[in-house]
Amino acid sequence: MADLWQEAMDHAVAVARKAGEIVRDALHNDMKVLCKSSSVDLVTKTDQKVEQLIIDSVKEKFPKHGFIGEESVAAGEPCVLSDNPTWIVDPVDGTTNFVHGYPFVAVCIGFAVNKTLEFGVVYSCIEDKMYMARRGKGAFCNGEPLHVSDQKEINQSIIATEFGSNRDPEVVDRIFSNMRKILCLPLHGMRGAGSAAINMCLVASGCVEAYYEIGIHCWDIAAAAVIVEEAGGVLMDFEGGPMDLMSRRIIAANNKTIAEKIVKEIKAYPAVRDDAPLQTKQ
Amino acid sequence: MDPWQECMDFGVEVTKEAGKMIREALQKEISVREKSSPVDLVTETDQKVEELIISSIREKFPTHSFIGEESVAAGAPSALTDGPTWIIDPIDGTTNFVHRFPFVSVSIGFTVNRQIEFGIVFSCLEDKMYTARRGRGAFCNGTPITVSGQQDITKSLILTEMGFKKDPEHFRTVMANMESVLSIPVHGIRAPGSAAVNMCLVACGAADAYYHIGIHCWDMAGGAAILTEAGGVVMDITGGPFDLMSRRLIAASSRGIAESIAKKIQPFCCGRDDTEN
Numbered sequence: 001m002a003d004l005w006q007e008a009m010d011h012a013v014a015v016a017r018k019a020g021e022i023v024r025d026a027l028h029n030d031m032k033v034l035c036k037s038s039s040v041d042l043v044t045k046t047d048q049k050v051e052q053l054i055i056d057s058v059k060e061k062f063p064k065h066g067f068i069g070e071e072s073v074a075a076g077e078p079c080v081l082s083d084n085p086t087w088i089v090d091p092v093d094g095t096t097n098f099v100h101g102y103p104f105v106a107v108c109i110g111f112a113v114n115k116t117l118e119f120g121v122v123y124s125c126i127e128d129k130m131y132m133a134r135r136g137k138g139a140f141c142n143g144e145p146l147h148v149s150d151q152k153e154i155n156q157s158i159i160a161t162e163f164g165s166n167r168d169p170e171v172v173d174r175i176f177s178n179m180r181k182i183l184c185l186p187l188h189g190m191r192g193a194g195s196a197a198i199n200m201c202l203v204a205s206g207c208v209e210a211y212y213e214i215g216i217h218c219w220d221i222a223a224a225a226v227i228v229e230e231a232g233g234v235l236m237d238f239e240g241g242p243m244d245l246m247s248r249r250i251i252a253a254n255n256k257t258i259a260e261k262i263v264k265e266i267k268a269y270p271a272v273r274d275d276a277p278l279q280t281k282q
Numbered sequence: 283m284d285p286w287q288e289c290m291d292f293g294v295e296v297t298k299e300a301g302k303m304i305r306e307a308l309q310k311e312i313s314v315r316e317k318s319s320p321v322d323l324v325t326e327t328d329q330k331v332e333e334l335i336i337s338s339i340r341e342k343f344p345t346h347s348f349i350g351e352e353s354v355a356a357g358a359p360s361a362l363t364d365g366p367t368w369i370i371d372p373i374d375g376t377t378n379f380v381h382r383f384p385f386v387s388v389s390i391g392f393t394v395n396r397q398i399e400f401g402i403v404f405s406c407l408e409d410k411m412y413t414a415r416r417g418r419g420a421f422c423n424g425t426p427i428t429v430s431g432q433q434d435i436t437k438s439l440i441l442t443e444m445g446f447k448k449d450p451e452h453f454r455t456v457m458a459n460m461e462s463v464l465s466i467p468v469h470g471i472r473a474p475g476s477a478a479v480n481m482c483l484v485a486c487g488a489a490d491a492y493y494h495i496g497i498h499c500w501d502m503a504g505g506a507a508i509l510t511e512a513g514g515v516v517m518d519i520t521g522g523p524f525d526l527m528s529r530r531l532i533a534a535s536s537r538g539i540a541e542s543i544a545k546k547i548q549p550f551c552c553g554r555d556d557t558e559n
Contacts, residue, residue, distance in 0.1 A: 039436065040467050096470045100430070100439045102488045149381075155320060158381050167467045176461050179444070184453070186320055186446035189377045191473050207383045 005111065008062065008085070009119045009134055012109040015057050019050045019107040020125030023092060027126075033099050036074065041165040042095045047071055050091035050107065058087055070219045079218070079274045081245065083114045088222035093122075094195030096165075103127060104193040106201075110222025117245075120223030122197045131201045133230035139204050146231040148254035149206040154185050154261045157209035160199040162192045164215040171269055178266040185265070200224035200252045204231035210253035212262055214238070218245045218274045221252075228252045234259050238268040246275040286392065289343065289366070290400045290415055293390050296338045300331045300388045301406035304373060308407075314380050317355065319448050323376045328352055331372035331388065339368055349555075351500045360499070361556045362527060367393045369503040374403075375476030384408060389478035391503020398526070401507025403478045412482045412504075414511035420485055429514040429535035430487040435542035438490035438535075440471050441480045447496075452550045456495070459547040463493075466546065481505025481533050485512035491534035493543050495519060499526050499555045509533050515540050519549055527556040 026046040034043050051071040058065060066086040073079045081088075088110040092098050098105045107123040122131040131146070133139035139146040151157055159182055163175060183190060191208060193199050197220060199211040204227045222245060225235055235243035236251040240263045243250055248271035253259035307327040317324050332352040339346065347363060350370040354360045362369075371389040373379050379386045390402040403412040412427070414420040420427050432438050440463055447453035464471055472489065474480055478501060480492040485508045503526060506516050516524040516533045521544035524531055529552050534540035 040469055042469070096439065100469070100488060100490070101486075102439060102472065102483070158377065158383060163464055163471055167465060169465070172461060172465060176457055180453075180457055183444060183446050188323070188381065189443075189445055189473075189475060191383060191475055192471075194470060194472055202383070205382075207381055 003134070005113070005118050006134070008111060009121070009132070011058065011061055012111065012119065012121045013130065013132060015054050016107045016109055016121045016123040017130065019053055019091065020123045022046065022050055022053065023098065023105060023107065023125045027098070027101055031099060038165055038167060040096070040167060042099055043071070043074070044092070044095065044099065046098070047092045047095060051089060054089050054091060054109065068219060070217065081112060081115055081218070081275065085111065085113045087111055088219050090197065090219040093197045093220055094193070097194040102194060104195045104198045106195050106197045108197045108219065108223040110219070110226065112222065117222060117226050120226035122201055122223050122227060124198055124201065131204070131224070131227050133227040135226060135230070137230070139227045139230035141201070141205060146204045146227070147206060148204060148228070148231050148233040149209050151209050151254060152257050154187065154258055157187050157258060158189045158191055158207070159187055159262070160191050160193065160202060160208045160211040162194065162196070162199070162213050164213065166215055174267065174269045181265040182262065185261075196220035197224040200228050203233055203252050203254060204228045206254070209258050210251065210262055212238075212251045212266065214249040214268055214271055216248060216250060221245070221250050225252070236263065238263065238266065246273050248273060284415070286394070286399045287415070289392060290402070290413070292339070292342055293368070293392065293400070293402050294411065294413060296335050297388050297390060297402050297404045297411070299338070300335055300372065301404045303327065303331050303334060304379065304386060304388070304406050308379070308382060312380055319446070323380055324352070324355070325373075325376060325380065327379070328373045328376055332370060335370055335372060335390070349500060351498065362393065362396055362499070364395045369393065369500050371478065371500040374478040374501055378475040383475060385474045385476040385479045387476050387478045389500065389504035391507060393503070398503055398507045401504035403482050403504045403508060405479050405482065410482070412485065412508050414508040416507065416511070418511065420508045420511035422482070422486055427486040427512050429485060429509070429512050430490050431513070432490040432535050433538040435466055435468060435539055437469060438539055439469050440543070441474060441483060441489050441492040442471060443473050443475065443477070443494055452552070455548055455550045462546045463543060466542070477501035478505045481509050484514055484533050484535060485509045487535070491532065491539050491543055493519060493532040493547060495530040495550060496552045497529060497531075502526060502531055505533065517544070519544060519547055527554050529553065529555060
């Protein structure tokens with residue numbers, strides 16, 4: 001039986017590759033950098049150009065599909081997931097890295113139908129690594145199958161997390177408090193690629209055992225969520241329940257044992273949901 | 283005629299062989315031991331690679347001296363003399379190696395009269411060979427590299443490392459320093475996991491500074507040459523001159539950035555590489 005969404009996925013891969021070329025070219029030119037919610041929450045023309053490219057090309061081929069895109073939402077579009085086939089797009093995940101030429105920058109395309117994620121494409125374009133996964137069909141990087149690490153001991157793990165772009169002293173304190181607790185388990189180490197999607201692909205690849213963060217958005221994690229699960233990993237909320245795509249927080253781990261150890265140590269702090277009504281957002 | 287060019291060319295060839303050995307080891311299971319603590323790891327590959335490097339160089343340059351991480355761990359002296367000396371880290375980023383996290387490097391710094399004459403850092407999973415000869419610029423796979431030139435700390439991307447420390451006071455200071463730097467504010471902090479690669483990331487402009495207390499001379503020697511030749515600065519964390527044996531440094535794209543960081547971080551004592559512990 002033909003896969004209803006294979007054509008959409010093939011299109012996602014092709015357009016992600018094209019978008020990645022645009023990102024790589026832009027690295028060589030002078031970059032004008034703007035700030036969004038704070039002086040460390042960055043956006044560039046490339047973010048906007050790439051999102052437009054993706055949305056236009058998808059609209060042409062699949063005119064009835066819906067979109068949630070980072071820059072469209074920033075410009076006032078709603079961020080609510082309906083049952084309609086929906087493309088969830090982060091044109092440049094790791095904009096800070098992009099601005100600096102630091103090697104982890106990803107084009108992310110997730111696809112949901114009836115609110116279930118069907119496939120995910122993450123193109124780490126400076127490394128030229130195309131990560132992808134179709135629900136039920138495994139996860140791959142440049143055609144090679146991916147599998148999470150089989151480590152069950154948190155003391156022998158590497159955990160990835162980020163400092164994010166919120167410099168509110170209370171938030172920074174909570175971030176550091178969580179980090180200290182986790183580091184003192186102890187672990188083998190803590191890392192951060194600077195891109196949520198790439199951190200999750202590192203979990204899927206077995207290079208790190210888990211990734212946790214508060215403050216990310218649905219477009220950062222939708223694509224990579226499929227990749228982690230199809231590589232044998234688990235997704236969890238900070239309270240231990242299932243991941244909530246709109247909750248602004250995530251734990252992605254190689255197995256439940258590691259994920260639950262992290263849940264035990266870390267405390268969440270409030271973040272406005274992605275699907276909250278517009279007036280409650282900043 | 284450059285008296286040390288032959289050494290450098292030979293060093294690059296040996297480093298390529300070492301990188302091959304590391305990549306081959308990644309195809310198999312890796313057996314890990316702990317050194318000074320549960321987060322200070324070593325493998326057979328660290329030891330095999332160091333042996334390969336030292337024996338190859340010794341054969342060609344029998345009067346030269348060596349300071350190698352695994353040799354020192356086995357009791358060899360680590361004081362720097364005036365003679366030509368190869369300062370070697372066979373695998374910088376052993377934790378990354380064990381986990382197959384992408385930043386693993388072979389690092390070689392070569393000193394004469396205690397001055398670094400050339401540096402070689404091979405980030406072998408990325409296949410990036412960084413080299414620099416004093417006075418002749420820095421290169422990555424043959425292409426010249428330069429630092430970002432960033433002067434404004436509030437627009438900078440900073441690298442450092444964090445990990446469990448046996449001494450709770452040291453751990454507190456490491457975390458407090460990080461919080462202090464983050465809150466300047468800077469654009470971000472990243473922790474790639476290999477000191478030598480960190481210095482090369484600053485050298486090629488992908489980051490603006492790297493600071494660390496607790497590393498060793500073999501982590502810093504190769505990268506220091508590459509960063510300085512790329513137009514960057516290395517200094518002590520107090521803002522004074524860089525001291526290869528001090529177990530600490532700030533490596534930055536500009537003096538301004540380095541000094542901004544020096545203002546924000548507190549030192550703690552972790553001994554020196556050239557004294558008995």
